[in-house]
Amino acid sequence: MVDILNNHTSNQEFLDFAVNPIHNVDIVTTHQGEPSAQVCDLLLNKNGKLYIATSSQNPSFQDLINQPKVIINNYKGNGTMDSCGFSIRGTIKNINHQYIDEIFKKNTYLNEIYADDIEAAKEDLRVLEIIPQSADYLDHRTTPIFMRKFEF
Secondary structure, three states: OOOOOOOOOOHHHHHHHHHHHHOEEEEEEEEOOEEEEEEEEOOEEEOOEEEEEEEOOOHHHHHHHHOOEEEEEEEEEOOHHHEEEEEEEEEEEEOOOOOHHHHHHHOOHHHHHOOOOHHHHHHHEEEEEEEEEEEEEEEOOOOOOEEEEEEO
């Protein structure tokens, strides 16, 4: 299970929590005025920013670049009363290949996913930087239920 956050949790600790242990998230933006979502991994938290990587061929890549306002959602648990979750609002931008080696070093499973040709994968992948603006956290595991807003 994941840590329980509280009123003393710093913004940096919250972002660390989002990357590990949560890690898998939905990133939502819009495509021609309609919702557009992609499931991805938060791969890195550095200097108060979050990072993902996606293929330049992924249709969601263009959605994220064309409409850089995003919401990132996820929760962990085995049912409502054993879960916690968050929603982060922010902006996203393509930083091309910056941090790609650091991302592969930190997330070693990527070397397995792209084992056929790691260098070609690194060339195709684009690193997207997420600049958080605010976040809401909800934890049903505590009594009373704990809610917290983070401002960045």
